Amino acid sequence: MTSALAMSQPAISEKVPGLKAQLRRAERLRKLKAIALVAPLAIFLVIAFVIPISNMLWRSVDNSEVMQVMPETARLLTEWDGKDLPSEAVFSVFAQELRDSRTGGGLGRIGRRLNYEDPTFRTLLTQTLRTLPATTEKTWSETLQSIHPRWSETDTWLALQRAAPATTDRYLLAALDLQRGSDGSIERIDENQRVYQQVFVRTLVIAGGVTLICLLMGFPLAYLLATLPTSQSNLLMIFVLLPFWTSLLVRTAAWIVLLQSGGLVNTTLMTLGLIESPLQLVFNRIGVFFAMVHILLPFMILPLYSVMKGISPVYQRAATSLGAHPFAAFWQIYVPQTLSGVAAGTILVFIMAIGYYITPALVGGPSDQMVSYFVAYYTNTTNNWGMAAALGTFLLIATLLLYLVYHKLVNQKQLIRN
Amino acid sequence: MQLTTEMEPLVRFSGVQKTYDGEHLVVKDLNLNIQKGEFVTLLGPSGSGKTTCLMMLAGFETPTSGDIFLGQERLNTLPPHKRNIGMVFQNYALFPHMSVEENLLYPLKTRKISKAIAKEKVDKILSKIKLKEFAHRRPSQLSGGQQQRVALARALVFEPQLVLMDEPLGALDKQLREHMQLEIKHLHEQLGLTVVFVTHDQSEALTMSDRVAVFNDGVIQQIDTPHNLYEYPANSFVAQFIGENNTLPGKIQSKEQNTCQVSFGDGFTTRALAGKNLNSGDKTQLSIRPERVRLNSGHLNLENQFNATLHEFIYLGDHLRLRCELAGNDQFYVKVPVNELCPNLKAGDRIQLGWSDQDVRALDYL
Numbered sequence: 001m002t003s004a005l006a007m008s009q010p011a012i013s014e015k016v017p018g019l020k021a022q023l024r025r026a027e028r029l030r031k032l033k034a035i036a037l038v039a040p041l042a043i044f045l046v047i048a049f050v051i052p053i054s055n056m057l058w059r060s061v062d063n064s065e066v067m068q069v070m071p072e073t074a075r076l077l078t079e080w081d082g083k084d085l086p087s088e089a090v091f092s093v094f095a096q097e098l099r100d101s102r103t104g105g106g107l108g109r110i111g112r113r114l115n116y117e118d119p120t121f122r123t124l125l126t127q128t129l130r131t132l133p134a135t136t137e138k139t140w141s142e143t144l145q146s147i148h149p150r151w152s153e154t155d156t157w158l159a160l161q162r163a164a165p166a167t168t169d170r171y172l173l174a175a176l177d178l179q180r181g182s183d184g185s186i187e188r189i190d191e192n193q194r195v196y197q198q199v200f201v202r203t204l205v206i207a208g209g210v211t212l213i214c215l216l217m218g219f220p221l222a223y224l225l226a227t228l229p230t231s232q233s234n235l236l237m238i239f240v241l242l243p244f245w246t247s248l249l250v251r252t253a254a255w256i257v258l259l260q261s262g263g264l265v266n267t268t269l270m271t272l273g274l275i276e277s278p279l280q281l282v283f284n285r286i287g288v289f290f291a292m293v294h295i296l297l298p299f300m301i302l303p304l305y306s307v308m309k310g311i312s313p314v315y316q317r318a319a320t321s322l323g324a325h326p327f328a329a330f331w332q333i334y335v336p337q338t339l340s341g342v343a344a345g346t347i348l349v350f351i352m353a354i355g356y357y358i359t360p361a362l363v364g365g366p367s368d369q370m371v372s373y374f375v376a377y378y379t380n381t382t383n384n385w386g387m388a389a390a391l392g393t394f395l396l397i398a399t400l401l402l403y404l405v406y407h408k409l410v411n412q413k414q415l416i417r418n
Numbered sequence: 419m420q421l422t423t424e425m426e427p428l429v430r431f432s433g434v435q436k437t438y439d440g441e442h443l444v445v446k447d448l449n450l451n452i453q454k455g456e457f458v459t460l461l462g463p464s465g466s467g468k469t470t471c472l473m474m475l476a477g478f479e480t481p482t483s484g485d486i487f488l489g490q491e492r493l494n495t496l497p498p499h500k501r502n503i504g505m506v507f508q509n510y511a512l513f514p515h516m517s518v519e520e521n522l523l524y525p526l527k528t529r530k531i532s533k534a535i536a537k538e539k540v541d542k543i544l545s546k547i548k549l550k551e552f553a554h555r556r557p558s559q560l561s562g563g564q565q566q567r568v569a570l571a572r573a574l575v576f577e578p579q580l581v582l583m584d585e586p587l588g589a590l591d592k593q594l595r596e597h598m599q600l601e602i603k604h605l606h607e608q609l610g611l612t613v614v615f616v617t618h619d620q621s622e623a624l625t626m627s628d629r630v631a632v633f634n635d636g637v638i639q640q641i642d643t644p645h646n647l648y649e650y651p652a653n654s655f656v657a658q659f660i661g662e663n664n665t666l667p668g669k670i671q672s673k674e675q676n677t678c679q680v681s682f683g684d685g686f687t688t689r690a691l692a693g694k695n696l697n698s699g700d701k702t703q704l705s706i707r708p709e710r711v712r713l714n715s716g717h718l719n720l721e722n723q724f725n726a727t728l729h730e731f732i733y734l735g736d737h738l739r740l741r742c743e744l745a746g747n748d749q750f751y752v753k754v755p756v757n758e759l760c761p762n763l764k765a766g767d768r769i770q771l772g773w774s775d776q777d778v779r780a781l782d783y784l
């Protein structure tokens with residue numbers, strides 16, 4: 001056969017001059033067309049995705065409030081050694097810039113920022129401003145110290161100094177229950193103030209649990225969908241897609257109605273005599289799992305189904321003809337071929353679950369709130385963009401890390417096989 | 419291969435019937451014995467039940483009634499993974515997530531054969547199919563012919579007592595197919611395999627098989643060696659399905675032991691070999707191979723001579739086919755070697771055609 005094949009190979013043609021240039025020209029046109037086709041999407045992605053995310057990442061380290069409102073004070077304070085009180089020059093520039101900050105909302109911005117360093121700072125600033133004279137005979141340091149004794153404490157100035165640089169790691173640290181100590185080293189915050197480490201763990205546990213349940217429930221269903229005759233599988237598919245026809249909020253509310261202590265589930269169980277008193281099924285972790293699995297299940301089933309649909313049943317037949325028990329054939333031959341669907345489904349569900357907010361907020365208890373809840377809290381309630389962004393950043397990092405690990409695992413498996 | 423009838427057959431279908439829908443029998447009363455070491459082909463048009471027979475043998479379908487035996491064992495209730503039958507599927511069914519080597523190891527792993535021995539067997543068969551350097555490739559990285567050989571090797575590596583192949587060459591181009599036909603035939607001879615092969619390509623069946631079972635409509639029309647099938651077709655279906663064939667409808671005038679006198683067309687008569695179950699007065703279909711019809715046969719002293727009109731020349735390189743009109747049938751073909759043709763013959767000429775009694779058969783009227 002080798003000779004026959006060799007003969008059928010076309011002879012290598014001679015080089016034609018100018019062919020390369022021709023090819024390049026032809027390719028260029030095609031490339032331009034391709035670019036034109038993806039351009040709208042690319043632009044949309046940049047505007048709706050890349051810019052907001054970079055903005056969010058930036059805000060998690062952004063510390064520009066003091067630097068913008070009091071540029072000179074900020075500059076002088078960075079040169080200050082922090083041992084004794086700052087020099088007269090700092091006092092005078094500060095007094096001037098504080099007075100100027102009254103216009104254009106600058107005072108509000110630095111007040112909010114400095115309150116993170118010391119919760120009484122805003123009051124200190126407004127009190128100082130109220131009696132701050134336009135000019136003074138004495139030195140500015142004496143004037144300020146006479147207005148409020150706190151201006152004679154180095155700690156006050158140290159707080160101002162910490163807020164002076166253009167960037168800060170305080171939000172990122174705080175999002176991990178860490179802070180900078182007085183000597184500048186990183187330390188854990190007081191035990192009774194720690195929240196976020198636990199919230200992150202909880203978020204990963206809930207998202208992981210939901211993903212696992214979705215996989216365990218979705219796999220058999222997707223298999224059924226892929227193997228049933230078309231007419232039946234179409235009907236089943238409608239049931240799978242039905243949740244998409246109602247809004248997320250309605251579905252979540254429906255779960256509350258069903259699961260609450262006087263709800264359908266509890267009354268049914270009680271009339272059947274299976275339980276004595278109503279089970280606590282909602283406003284706790286159980287409710288969160290119920291509602292989230294229900295909402296996210298289609299996102300597991302659809303990628304699984306599309307992969308399974310493409311797997312011919314002949315492979316399992318082949319395996320049994322080679323002596324494998326049908327279960328072994330399923331596990332060794334069928335399941336590995338679905339792995340790409342499993343990967344797509346779990347990643348999709350996990351990434352969606354990790355960012356869930358409304359559902360846990362409605363059907364969960366206080367100890368079931370996930371990271372997004374705190375992101376929402378900081379953006380909507382306290383206007384603390386730094387903390388919101390820092391939490392968001394870690395959420396993003398966690399997702400990316402998990403994705404990388406997953407990618408590595410899947411790739412490694414393929415490498416071993418190759 | 420000459421077969422002794424006393425030998426216990428390896429495979430025995432006994433009165434097997436199969437219906438899928440409870441209305442139509444896809445396989446009707448199948449009786450078939452296959453001897454050890456035999457290469458038997460199931461040949462037939464699409465939908466005639468070949469795959470169904472093979473699937474019943476492999477265990478993926480159960481017979482509606484009747485029994486299938488493999489050696490002494492009744493197979494009907496034995497699940498497919500315990501039958502120890504190698505199978506080559508039409509689209510190979512190589513496991514896409516495994517390398518060539520893993521594919522070949524698979525049947526050995528399911529049989530709990532030790533790693534060292536399994537590896538040795540796989541190496542041996544890989545060198546036999548000349549794919550040693552491809553052992554670590556995925557099936558998708560092989561050409562069609564290479565995949566075909568891997569599929570074959572996988573069905574053979576665990577030394578099954580029987581190998582089934584369902585149109586294994588259907589997806590290959592003509593040249594490769596012919597090459598693989600010979601390769602499979604050689605493997606069959608070298609390893610002493612028993613093979614049941616399914617195809618709807620009659621030339622493939624004739625090239626490869628010891629015996630061919632011609633299927634139609636769920637019934638074996640004839641089972642015989644390729645030579646007998648071609649030379650002595652049992653009925654009109656087989657005559658038409660295997661090779662080229664001219665048919666002329668006629669009527670039996672009189673019948674002796676195994677020859678008869680048949681009238682056909684407008685007052686033509688010929689002597690012919692009589693098919694089974696035909697009596698004088700019956701309608702019949704005369705069957706003559708185009709290469710057995712002689713052109714301008716006056717000097718040949720043949721029993722049956724007729725005048726015909728030449729309509730068309732069809733040039734085929736090594737021979738010519740002449741389309742003629744004989745007894746009202748204008749699709750009557752004659753096959754002539756190129757060098758035997760009189761050069762001044764042209765379309766529209768009156769010609770004389772003739773044949774011997776032994777070359778024409780009166781078969782059942784379809």
Ligand SMILES: Nc1ncnc2c1ncn2[C@@H]1O[C@H](COP(=O)(O)OP(=O)(O)OP(=O)(O)O)[C@@H](O)[C@H]1O
Pocket residue numbers: 438439444462463464465466467468469470471618
């Ligand atoms: N799973 C099935 N369910 C119902 N009918 C079937 C099934 N498989 C085959 N049939 C029917 O049985 C008949 C024989 O099918 P079979 O596959 O045995 O034919 P075949 O001879 O292998 O044809 P081909 O050469 O086209 O492969 C066909 O009419 C087909 O429609």
Ligand SMILES: [Mg+2]
Pocket residue numbers: 468469470584
């Ligand atoms: Mg078939």
